[in-house]
Amino acid sequence: LGEISYRGRITVSIRNLVAVTIRLMSEYGIVLDAGSSHTALYIYKWLADKQNGTGVVTQHRECHVKGGGISSYAGLHGAAGQSLEACLDQAVKDIPKEKHHVTPVYLGATAGMRLLQMSDPEQSAQILQDVGHKIQSYPFNYQGAAILSGQEEGAYGWVTVNYLLENFIKYGFVGHWFSPGRPTVGALDFGGASTQITFATQEELEDTRDTMKLRLYGQEYSLYTHSFLCYGQDQVLKRLLAHIVKSQGYSGAVDHPCYPAGHSRTLQFSSVFNSPCTTESKPSSYNPQEYLTLHGSGHYEHCLGNVSKIFSFDSCPFSQCSFDEVFQPNVSGSYMAFSAFYYVHSFLQRVTGITVSTPSQLEEAVSTVCRMSFSQMLLLAPEQKARLQDYCASSVFVKVLMLRGYGFDEASFPHISFQKKAGDASVGWALGYMLSLSNLLPAETAGLRKALTLGAWGALIFLFVLLLTAVLVVILFRVCHRSNESSV
Ligand SMILES: Nc1ncnc2c1ncn2[C@@H]1O[C@H](COP(=O)(O)OP(=O)(O)OP(=O)(O)O)[C@@H](O)[C@H]1O
Numbered sequence: 408l409g410e411i412s413y414r415g416r417i418t419v420s421i422r423n424l425v426a427v428t429i430r431l432m433s434e435y436g437i438v439l440d441a442g443s444s445h446t447a448l449y450i451y452k453w454l455a456d457k458q459n460g461t462g463v464v465t466q467h468r469e470c471h472v473k474g475g476g477i478s479s480y481a482g483l484h485g486a487a488g489q490s491l492e493a494c495l496d497q498a499v500k501d502i503p504k505e506k507h508h509v510t511p512v513y514l515g516a517t518a519g520m521r522l523l524q525m526s527d528p529e530q531s532a533q534i535l536q537d538v539g540h541k542i543q544s545y546p547f548n549y550q551g552a553a554i555l556s557g558q559e560e561g562a563y564g565w566v567t568v569n570y571l572l573e574n575f576i577k578y579g580f581v582g583h584w585f586s587p588g589r590p591t592v593g594a595l596d597f598g599g600a601s602t603q604i605t606f607a608t609q610e611e612l613e614d615t616r617d618t619m620k621l622r623l624y625g626q627e628y629s630l631y632t633h634s635f636l637c638y639g640q641d642q643v644l645k646r647l648l649a650h651i652v653k654s655q656g657y658s659g660a661v662d663h664p665c666y667p668a669g670h671s672r673t674l675q676f677s678s679v680f681n682s683p684c685t686t687e688s689k690p691s692s693y694n695p696q697e698y699l700t701l702h703g704s705g706h707y708e709h710c711l712g713n714v715s716k717i718f719s720f721d722s723c724p725f726s727q728c729s730f731d732e733v734f735q736p737n738v739s740g741s742y743m744a745f746s747a748f749y750y751v752h753s754f755l756q757r758v759t760g761i762t763v764s765t766p767s768q769l770e771e772a773v774s775t776v777c778r779m780s781f782s783q784m785l786l787l788a789p790e791q792k793a794r795l796q797d798y799c800a801s802s803v804f805v806k807v808l809m810l811r812g813y814g815f816d817e818a819s820f821p822h823i824s825f826q827k828k829a830g831d832a833s834v835g836w837a838l839g840y841m842l843s844l845s846n847l848l849p850a851e852t853a854g855l856r857k858a859l860t861l862g863a864w865g866a867l868i869f870l871f872v873l874l875l876t877a878v879l880v881v882i883l884f885r886v887c888h889r890s891n892e893s894s895v
């Protein structure tokens with residue numbers, strides 16, 4: 408019994424020792440993804456000196472901030488910063504104390520703040536300052552709070568996707584190190600206020616504004632990336648409402664062909680016309696407090712007609728365009744579609760029972776959802792109650808955007824994977840942003856062979872010696888124990 412408990416204690420001690428060594432060798436980084444609809448805090452983790460391979464930076468934790476995005480706190484002094492407190496407090500607990508001061512923390516804001524910057528630059532600066540102050544009151548290594556351009560958002564999303572899929576390096580040793588790289592995967596992000604399409608292409612790009620060149624792991628990548636502001640889900644729904652209200656003469660009672668038949672909802676005019684994305688359809692004079700009642704008619708074809716009006720497919724100054732006079736080469740290869748692309752796709756599959764992997768399956772699932780009653784949907788997806796009325800419109804939008812806008816067809820659509828996670832990590836621009844800003848992505852492959860630092864070697868040798876000692880003690884103990892037994 409004595410031997411068992413002694414061996415047990417040694418096993419526990421070795422386990423603790425390994426855990427402590429890994430803890431000492433781990434590094435952490437924090438990104439706050441300040442989206443238009445909400446903020447998420449991600450903590451990433453990697454082993455010191457291991458950071459230059461792909462797939463070695465992993466997601467340690469994520470925390471979702473309660474309430475709206477930081478741009479929704481415009482005019483409320485200090486409130487945007489305060490909203491981040493709970494997640495920052497959690498991060499203090501999730502990261503070992505001795506690592507706090509060396510943990511970089513970045514805040515990146517996207518389309519909600521881009522819109523606020525356009526409509527009220529002072530408020531947007533105030534909010535950035537506000538959140539910056541709040542983060543600096545924590546013990547981490549503050550690296551700044553910034554508004555990402557649409558291009559950056561698209562490119563960092565692409566970096567994340569390909570890092571998580573380990574597409575940048577497939578290295579081996581054949582007399583010398585080689586890293587031929589694998590085909591990369593395009594990134595499709597459908598946020599609350601903007602949507603991004605990014606993919607690597609060999610084609611000549613006719614509009615240099617949509618081009619980005621990256622050199623990663625010794626390989627040159629030429630990216631096509633475009634961000635469509637006001638084409639995120641929440642803004643699309645607002646723009647659709649504005650268009651419907653306008654086309655029905657701004658009356659107080661409106662027929663909504665994308666809402667389920669028999670479902671109605673009342674809201675104020677201000678909630679439709681309070682965004683820079685709906686300025687075009689705004690009446691010259693109106694009472695923002697006035698109420699508007701929407702009566703659903705569940706009419707798929709009329710819904711499609713109205714949603715299509717959100718895009719402009721009429722003119723193209725290039726050899727080919729997606730829409731709104733934006734150049735786009737043909738889509739090719741595989742894609743990962745995340746954020747609201749994932750939410751819409753998974754809802755369609757769940758409530759219709761149709762596997763959506765071809766354009767015709769998408770059409771069938773979308774028209775099925777648009778013909779469902781509110782109570783039918785509620786029965787199948789009760790936890791989505793607050794969003795149910797909008798799924799027909801969002802699905803029709805996704806269909807028009809992907810098939811008519813981006814040009815996915817029978818051959819290319821099946822190569823889109825709708826995902827919100829890859830492994831344990833959430834798919835979005837946050838990981839790519841941190842990898843790039845913390846220099847964790849080397850331009851050359853040489854980084855792969857980077858030797859361990861003295862400190863890391865020290866920790867490893869220390870661990871090895873301790874393990875060896877423990878094993879010797881066990882052996883010695885057993886030998887003594889046996890010789891005692893034989894002498895008895
Ligand atoms: N669980 C969910 N189910 C369905 N829709 C959701 C869910 N969570 C968020 N959404 C909606 O999906 C859309 C995209 O959300 P996401 O968090 O990706 O946007 P965001 O990052 O806030 O916006 P942006 O990237 O444009 O700044 C939003 O309209 C949001 O309201």
Ligand SMILES: [Ca+2]
Nearest residue numbers: 442517598599
């Ligand atoms: Ca986003």
